[in-house]
Amino acid sequence: MESKQIRRTVTVKNEEETRSFGISLGRQARAGQILALSGDLGTGKTALTRYIAEGLGVRETISSPTFTVIKEYESGRLPLYHFDVYRLSDPDELFNIGAYEYFDGEGLCVIEWAELIEDELPPETEYIFIEYGQQEGERIYRCTF
Ligand SMILES: Nc1ncnc2c1ncn2[C@@H]1O[C@H](COP(=O)(O)OP(=O)(O)O)[C@@H](O)[C@H]1O
Numbered sequence: 369m370e371s372k373q374i375r376r377t378v379t380v381k382n383e384e385e386t387r388s389f390g391i392s393l394g395r396q397a398r399a400g401q402i403l404a405l406s407g408d409l410g411t412g413k414t415a416l417t418r419y420i421a422e423g424l425g426v427r428e429t430i431s432s433p434t435f436t437v438i439k440e441y442e443s444g445r446l447p448l449y450h451f452d453v454y455r456l457s458d459p460d461e462l463f464n465i466g467a468y469e470y471f472d473g474e475g476l477c478v479i480e481w482a483e484l485i486e487d488e489l490p491p492e493t494e495y496i497f498i499e500y501g502q503q504e505g506e507r508i509y510r511c512t513f
């Protein structure tokens with residue numbers, strides 16, 4: 369997965385800059401887009417998803433879907449399908465929760481821990497690899513788009 373071609377690297381100094389980045393992603397999001405987020409615990413996958421949701425105009429509070437695997441938000445410009453596949457025990461479960469319908473749907477899918485289901489993701493999936501920077505609050509976003 370790390371061998372995917374990186375087209376753009378965005379470095380932010382603090383969470384406010386992450387917010388700007390996320391809002392711009394949300395504003396630019398297209399129907400049917402799939403955004404795969406990979407990064408260690410605490411790098412800010414859920415935080416970035418919240419800011420993407422803000423950019424989409426989602427009015428509900430985004431809470432981590434760790435236990436439900438997927439949560440839907442319909443109040444924005446596009447439906448947001450927020451996945452956290454960390455606790456998925458078996459990729460077959462993806463089928464049971466209807467993940468492939470979401471992948472083929474007209475909303476924006478944002479998937480935390482996407483590397484765990486890499487083989488199941490459609491070829492048009494766009495990836496963001498998140499890393500900690502040197503200073504507290506810094507993050508590095510490596511994007512395949
Ligand atoms: N630049 C930043 N971008 C995103 N989150 C940040 C940043 N700086 C600090 N944080 C903090 O890091 C934490 C990220 O947590 P979370 O989004 O739950 O991570 P993950 O979903 O990757 O486990 C939050 O407490 C957030 O406030």
Ligand SMILES: [Mg+2]
Nearest residue numbers: 413414432480
């Ligand atoms: Mg998270």
